[in-house]
Amino acid sequence: MSRSPKPHETVLKGIPAAPGIAIGPAFLFTKDHLTVHPREITAEEVPVELERFKEALEQTRKDILKTRTLAMKQTGDIVARIFDSHLLITEDAMLIDETLERLPKEKVSADFLVYDFMLRTYRSLKAQQGEYFSQRADDVRDVARRIISKLQGLKEDYLFDLEEPVVVVAPDLSPSDIIHFDRRNVLGIATNLGGATSHTAILTRSLEVPAVTGLRNVSDLICNGQSIVVNGNSGKVVLFPTPVHLREYRTKQKRFFDFWVRLKGIRDLPTETSDGRVVKLMANIGLPMEAEAVKTHGGEGIGLFRTEYLFLTRGNMPSEADQVEEYKRVVETVHPHPVVLRTFDLGGDKLMPGWNFPKENNPFLGWRAIRVCLDVQDLLRAQFSAILQASYQRDVRILLPLISDINEVRSAKKILEEVKLDLERRNLPFDHDIKLGIMVEVPSVVLMADEFARECDFFSIGTNDLVQYTLAVDRGNENVAQLYSAYHPAILRMLRTTIDSGHRAGIPVAICGELAGDPLATLMLVGLGVDELSVSPVVLPEIKKIIRSVDFATARQVAEHVYEYITAKDVEKYLLRTMKKHFADLPVWFKRG
Numbered sequence: 322m323s324r325s326p327k328p329h330e331t332v333l334k335g336i337p338a339a340p341g342i343a344i345g346p347a348f349l350f351t352k353d354h355l356t357v358h359p360r361e362i363t364a365e366e367v368p369v370e371l372e373r374f375k376e377a378l379e380q381t382r383k384d385i386l387k388t389r390t391l392a393m394k395q396t397g398d399i400v401a402r403i404f405d406s407h408l409l410i411t412e413d414a415m416l417i418d419e420t421l422e423r424l425p426k427e428k429v430s431a432d433f434l435v436y437d438f439m440l441r442t443y444r445s446l447k448a449q450q451g452e453y454f455s456q457r458a459d460d461v462r463d464v465a466r467r468i469i470s471k472l473q474g475l476k477e478d479y480l481f482d483l484e485e486p487v488v489v490v491a492p493d494l495s496p497s498d499i500i501h502f503d504r505r506n507v508l509g510i511a512t513n514l515g516g517a518t519s520h521t522a523i524l525t526r527s528l529e530v531p532a533v534t535g536l537r538n539v540s541d542l543i544c545n546g547q548s549i550v551v552n553g554n555s556g557k558v559v560l561f562p563t564p565v566h567l568r569e570y571r572t573k574q575k576r577f578f579d580f581w582v583r584l585k586g587i588r589d590l591p592t593e594t595s596d597g598r599v600v601k602l603m604a605n606i607g608l609p610m611e612a613e614a615v616k617t618h619g620g621e622g623i624g625l626f627r628t629e630y631l632f633l634t635r636g637n638m639p640s641e642a643d644q645v646e647e648y649k650r651v652v653e654t655v656h657p658h659p660v661v662l663r664t665f666d667l668g669g670d671k672l673m674p675g676w677n678f679p680k681e682n683n684p685f686l687g688w689r690a691i692r693v694c695l696d697v698q699d700l701l702r703a704q705f706s707a708i709l710q711a712s713y714q715r716d717v718r719i720l721l722p723l724i725s726d727i728n729e730v731r732s733a734k735k736i737l738e739e740v741k742l743d744l745e746r747r748n749l750p751f752d753h754d755i756k757l758g759i760m761v762e763v764p765s766v767v768l769m770a771d772e773f774a775r776e777c778d779f780f781s782i783g784t785n786d787l788v789q790y791t792l793a794v795d796r797g798n799e800n801v802a803q804l805y806s807a808y809h810p811a812i813l814r815m816l817r818t819t820i821d822s823g824h825r826a827g828i829p830v831a832i833c834g835e836l837a838g839d840p841l842a843t844l845m846l847v848g849l850g851v852d853e854l855s856v857s858p859v860v861l862p863e864i865k866k867i868i869r870s871v872d873f874a875t876a877r878q879v880a881e882h883v884y885e886y887i888t889a890k891d892v893e894k895y896l897l898r899t900m901k902k903h904f905a906d907l908p909v910w911f912k913r914g
């Protein structure tokens with residue numbers, strides 16, 4: 322008897338978007354391609370077509386508002402704001418004015434004009450660099466799809482009625498698709514497109530659905546009902562797993578699930594070693610909507626709020642009033658915990674379209690961050706003013722990026738004092754004792770850490786840049802990626818110097834670079850005496866668990882022993898051995914394989 326041939330196991334590598342492991346039958350979710358032709362209309366039909374367009378816009382707005390309400394129930398207000406950007410597109414003057422003007426002139430149907438607008442906007446946004454523009458392009462496409470569907474009298478196809486638990490596989494998913502999921506039956510998500518910080522990824526994390534994005538062609542390789550494993554921890558997706566691998570994945574899934582449940586149990590407990598040494602565990606965010614996840618994952622505040630999104634999301638200078646509103650929203654979300662707002666870290670790889678950044682041979686060594694802010698002082702004044710206004714009766718702190726010279730700190734402090742006087746004149750309340758700290762991410766600051774510590778209220782070590790500037794290794798260059806390591810003994814010595822200098826001067830020292838969120842480094846960092854760690858929201862529980870499981874003496878031993886090694890590889894090997902010894906039951910290795 323011949324058996325039907327089984328497809329071979331296929332492993333794909335994508336971007337881990339939301340943690341967890343999902344195993345189940347695939348459900349292919351593809352939206353019908355919209356067919357849009359330039360349909361000619363007569364002069365008499367023009368008023369009717371214009372009305373139909375306005376009506377479709379109105380109905381789309383109502384739909385988006387309903388989706389927003391649904392999102393609000395599932396994820397909270399800040400994440401639901403994803404849909405505010407969709408609402409704004411329905412009010413886009415270009416879309417509306419252009420359609421109202423072209424329709425009577427060209428006498429073509431409204432659906433074609435909306436499609437034409439979408440295509441041009443989509444292409445020009447996608448052509449710009451950076452995740453933000455790509456995200457905006459996706460938003461424009463989603464909203465245009467909705468308007469066109471309304472004009473063509475089509476129903477939106479959402480995943481309301483899944484009858485059994487499935488892993489959803491799709492070319493792409495919009496935030497509305499995800500919000501309309503029947504969550505009981507969506508085990509996991511795998512998509513061709515998308516990155517780690519797309520709206521889709523943020524939503525899956527917030528809903529705790531394991532997800533992998535950026536798989537390129539997963540939706541072409543699998544059919545409905547075929548077996549699939551989605552590992553949202555590592556970014557691996559396995560199609561048609563062999564029975565042996567399936568069993569292994571079920572074990573991993575169970576371990577992860579148990580681990581996750583235990584982590585949730587410690588969410589609201591303080592971050593301290595078993596003998597009571599407190600380490601503040603905070604989170605890094607780059608968009609206000611991530612503040613919700615900080616709360617749900619047990620973060621004790623925001624240790625690094627990257628504010629560049631304000632520029633990158635609008636392509637012009639954000640007004641002071643806009644900034645006050647944005648900052649206050651985040652501050653209120655995490656209150657009574659602190660929010661450390663970093664002033665604009667523009668330049669380098671974060672260029673702003675429409676702004677004349679000079680062409681530089683070495684942009685990372687060029688006009689960026691505090692250097693830009695001290696040259697274009699209106700920028701810094703408006704941001705200081707907004708931060709100060711958000712600080713009234715709240716724990717808000719200011720952080721200056723890329724400091725390399727003591728005069729930069731002094732100049733920034735002088736401007737801050739002038740802005741305070743201005744606010745007093747305007748009768749606007751603020752925290753008069755607001756704390757001002759600096760990023761320690763340039764070696765000159767480490768070498769003069771004692772002097773810098775006398776000039777500011779706290780240090781925050783940015784290992785991402787500190788590594789690139791100390792080891793002369795571009796952090797984004799794949800050709801030299803093997804040389805880029807925060808475990809390089811030179812970096813470890815810099816950490817020790819900075820922490821010791823900070824403490825000698827009586828100021829707290831935080832670490833907010835990626836190293837802070839690597840479980841492999843936790844024992845060592847605690848042992849070095851760091852006061853605060855600021856990490857990506859998803860790793861908060863894992864880091865808290867590690868800190869709560871050891872005593873300070875053990876951490877100190879690790880921190881001392883680590884200096885015996887003189888290569889990054891040996892440091893990592895030693896830390897891995899130590900972690901295995903102390904945490905046999907911790908699946909920290911998930912990230913490493």
Ligand code: PEP
Pocket residue numbers: 625627666762782783784785786787833834835
């Ligand atoms: C760093 O350099 O470590 C840091 C946290 O800042 P960014 O990654 O935004 O440069």
Ligand code: MG
Pocket residue numbers: 722762783785786
């Ligand atoms: Mg940096």
